[in-house]
Amino acid sequence: MIIETKGTGIIKEVDDGFEITIPRQHYNPLAVYCSFLKMAYSIMPLEFYEQYVKHIVVLKQIVAKDSMYCNEEKEKVMESNPNCGLYCFFPGINPLGGINVILWQKANLEEKSYPKMLFTLEMKNFSFTIPVLADEEQGTFKMPKFSSDKEMQYGSLDFSKEEMEFKCIMSAKKIEIEDYASLEEELRNHKLLRQ
Numbered sequence: 001m002i003i004e005t006k007g008t009g010i011i012k013e014v015d016d017g018f019e020i021t022i023p024r025q026h027y028n029p030l031a032v033y034c035s036f037l038k039m040a041y042s043i044m045p046l047e048f049y050e051q052y053v054k055h056i057v058v059l060k061q062i063v064a065k066d067s068m069y070c071n072e073e074k075e076k077v078m079e080s081n082p083n084c085g086l087y088c089f090f091p092g093i094n095p096l097g098g099i100n101v102i103l104w105q106k107a108n109l110e111e112k113s114y115p116k117m118l119f120t121l122e123m124k125n126f127s128f129t130i131p132v133l134a135d136e137e138q139g140t141f142k143m144p145k146f147s148s149d150k151e152m153q154y155g156s157l158d159f160s161k162e163e164m165e166f167k168c169i170m171s172a173k174k175i176e177i178e179d180y181a182s183l184e185e186e187l188r189n190h191k192l193l194r195q
Helices: 029-043 046-063 071-079 180-189
Strands: 011-014 017-023 084-089 099-105 117-123 126-132 153-158 165-171
Touching: 029 046, 029 071, 029 099, 029 117, 029 126, 046 071
Parallel strands: none
Antiparallel strands: 011 017, 017 165, 084 126, 084 153, 099 117, 117 126
């Protein structure tokens, strides 16, 4: 739930709903990509490990406290990752059914412009997908095309730069409520306020 003090600019009315703009806390986007990779490797079937073992060992050194890499070397290694991906926003209350992780393997292994594997993390309304490169895969990969419906918001992820704010556009109807008691009752009826 987002509560805005009038005039802060977090919520702005648009033609068919609202645009929400929230400042982000400081983060390292390269480290976020590495976090997604750690999740991908943790669910990878053992039969694929041989194709990814070098990247797994390097990632282990990046996150280890007693790493053989200094901080500058860690940054260089993290910068060499593809650091790209896709995000999707699905409207509604928990449309993805909680937290899900999916590892996708390319059906046509002869196609060289896409990576062999993609990893998807789904949480509440958001889905994030990144390429997971095998040891012999190098260079720049494009993400596969996908279709979406009108209600889904999607775009590319760039883990090479920090985004200072989060923006989301939501379709919604404005409800005029005269008093707080009516608002509280309305929120309870929609299970948006605890008893």
